[in-house]
Amino acid sequence: MSANTIAVGTLKGLFIFDRNGDGWTCREPQFNGQSVFATQFIGGSLWAAPFTEWTGQMLCRSEDGGRTWETMEHPLKFPEETETALKKIWQITALGDRLFAGVEPSALFTSDDGGKSWQLCEGLWNHPHRAQWGPGFGGLCMHTVLPIDENNWVVATSTGGCYKTSDGGGTWTAANKNIVAPFLPDPEPEFGQCVHKIAYDPSNPNRLFLQHHWGVYRSDDRGDNWINVGKDKLPTDFGFACASNGPDRMFIIPIKADAERVFPEGRMRVYRSTDAGENWEALSNGLPQKDVYDCVLRDSMGASSDGSVAFGTTGGSVYFSGDNGDSWECLGNHLPRITSVRVGTV
Amino acid sequence: MATIFLHAMVKELAGRSAIEFVLGEPAKLGDVLRANLTERELFLIVDETGAVREHLNIFIDARKIKDLTYAIENATSVDIFPAVSGG
Numbered sequence: 001m002s003a004n005t006i007a008v009g010t011l012k013g014l015f016i017f018d019r020n021g022d023g024w025t026c027r028e029p030q031f032n033g034q035s036v037f038a039t040q041f042i043g044g045s046l047w048a049a050p051f052t053e054w055t056g057q058m059l060c061r062s063e064d065g066g067r068t069w070e071t072m073e074h075p076l077k078f079p080e081e082t083e084t085a086l087k088k089i090w091q092i093t094a095l096g097d098r099l100f101a102g103v104e105p106s107a108l109f110t111s112d113d114g115g116k117s118w119q120l121c122e123g124l125w126n127h128p129h130r131a132q133w134g135p136g137f138g139g140l141c142m143h144t145v146l147p148i149d150e151n152n153w154v155v156a157t158s159t160g161g162c163y164k165t166s167d168g169g170g171t172w173t174a175a176n177k178n179i180v181a182p183f184l185p186d187p188e189p190e191f192g193q194c195v196h197k198i199a200y201d202p203s204n205p206n207r208l209f210l211q212h213h214w215g216v217y218r219s220d221d222r223g224d225n226w227i228n229v230g231k232d233k234l235p236t237d238f239g240f241a242c243a244s245n246g247p248d249r250m251f252i253i254p255i256k257a258d259a260e261r262v263f264p265e266g267r268m269r270v271y272r273s274t275d276a277g278e279n280w281e282a283l284s285n286g287l288p289q290k291d292v293y294d295c296v297l298r299d300s301m302g303a304s305s306d307g308s309v310a311f312g313t314t315g316g317s318v319y320f321s322g323d324n325g326d327s328w329e330c331l332g333n334h335l336p337r338i339t340s341v342r343v344g345t346v
Numbered sequence: 347m348a349t350i351f352l353h354a355m356v357k358e359l360a361g362r363s364a365i366e367f368v369l370g371e372p373a374k375l376g377d378v379l380r381a382n383l384t385e386r387e388l389f390l391i392v393d394e395t396g397a398v399r400e401h402l403n404i405f406i407d408a409r410k411i412k413d414l415t416y417a418i419e420n421a422t423s424v425d426i427f428p429a430v431s432g433g
Contacts, residue, residue, distance in 0.1 A: 033355070052355065053401050054355055054356075054399060054401045054402055054428040055359055055391070055399065055428070056389060056390065056399060058386075071359075071386060073384065073385065074385055074386070077393075077394040079394075080394065080395075083395055084395065085393040085394055085395045085397065086394065
C-alpha cells in the first residue's frame with residue numbers, strides 16, 4: 001500500500017501532509033506552539049509527543065490520521081524513587097502490542113496496554129555505564145529504540161552509544177565495537193560514542209545502519225560488530241539522519257561537521273546505498289543545489305517500503321520522493337524547525 | 347468555596363479553565379492541586395519529582411507562591427499562569 005500521509009514534527013506544531021491525487025496538501029498545524037520531537041505511525045494509529053517548556057511533555061494518539069487526538073490520561077513519567085523528571089520523549093515505536101518510548105534523560109519505557117501506563121526499563125536505567133553517559137548537543141536523549149523481536153532490542157543514546165539486550169530488557173551490553181570516539185581519551189572505548197541515529201533494514205532487522213558523529217557504520221549481527229561503510233566514500237563523516245526501507249537500502253544526509261551543521265558546499269544531497277553501504281550515490285534530482293545552509297536532524301527523515309522517502313530541514317522545508325530518492329519534490333517551505341518526519345498510511 | 351483557575355496554555359491543554367473546591371481546613375497547596383486536578387492536569391503543572399514547572403507561576407489570592415508545602419488557610423482563588431516568554 002502506498003504511503004498517503006507524512007507527519008512532520010516541528011518546534012512549533014505537527015504538520016500533516018495528505019496525498020491528494022498526484023500531489024500533497026498540508027493541513028493546518030496540530031499542537032500549535034508545541035514541539036514535536038517524536039511522531040510515529042503504529043498500526044492504524046498516529047502518535048505524537050507534543051512538548052512545551054511551560055507544561056512539559058504529553059503523549060497523544062490519533063485514530064483518524066491526526067484529525068483528532070486523545071492525550072494519555074496517565075502521563076509517561078519516571079518512578080518517584082528515581083528522583084528524575086522527564087524532559088522529552090524522543091522516540092515512539094512498537095513491536096506487536098508493546099509500545100516503546102525513548103526519552104530524555106536517557107531511558108527506555110515500555111507499555112503493554114496501549115500507552116495507558118508505562119514502565120521504566122530498569123535493567124537499562126540501572127546499568128553501571130549510565131552515570132558516565134553525557135549529553136550531546138541535543139541533550140542526553142535515548143533517540144533510537146529498535147525492538148528487533150520480543151527479546152532482542154537495540155537502543156542508542158547521545159552520548160553513550162549503542163546498547164543491546166537479548167532478554168527483553170533485563171540485561172544490557174554496550175554494542176560499540178570498532179566505532180571510533182576521537183573526543184575521548186580511548187579512541188575506541190567500550191561505550192561513550194556519539195551515535196546520532198540507527199536504523200534497521202526492515203527486510204533483515206539483524207542488519208543495522210548507523211550514522212555516527214564520525215562516520216557511517218553497518219552491523220550484520222545486531223550491533224555486536226560494526227564496520228565503517230562510509231569512509232572516503234561520502235563528502236563528510238558527520239550527519240544525523242539515517243533511514244532504511246530495505247533490502248540493503250539505506251539513506252543518509254551528510255552534514256558539514258560539526259559546529260557548522262549545514263549541507264556541504266551549500267548543496268542539498270541525500271546519499272543512498274543499495275548494497276548495504278558498499279557503494280553510495282548522491283541524490284539531488286529536485287533538490288536545491290545552491291546556497292542551501294540548513295540541515296536535517298536525526299529523526300527528520302522517514303522511509304517506507306513502497307519507495308516513499310521524506311525529510312525535513314531545520315529551515316522548515318519538506319521534501320518527498322516516491323521512487324527511493326531518484327527524484328524529489330518540495331512539499332513546503334517556511335515551516336518551523338523540523339524535528340521529526342515519518343511516512344505512513346492511515 | 348474557592349477556585350483553581352487555569353490560564354492560557356495550561357487552560358488549553360487541560361481542556362477546562364476553572365475547578366471549584368471547598369477548603370474545609372488549612373491545606374497545603376500541593377495537596378489542594380492533587381485533590382482537585384486529574385493526573386494529566388497535575389503533570390502540566392508539577393513534574394514527577396514534585397517540583398512546580400520552572401516556567402509556570404502560581405498565585406494564591408494574587409500572591410505568587412511556588413512552594414507546594416505552603417499552607418492555604420483561607421483563599422478564594424488559585425491562579426496558574428504560564429510565565430511570560432519572549433522579550
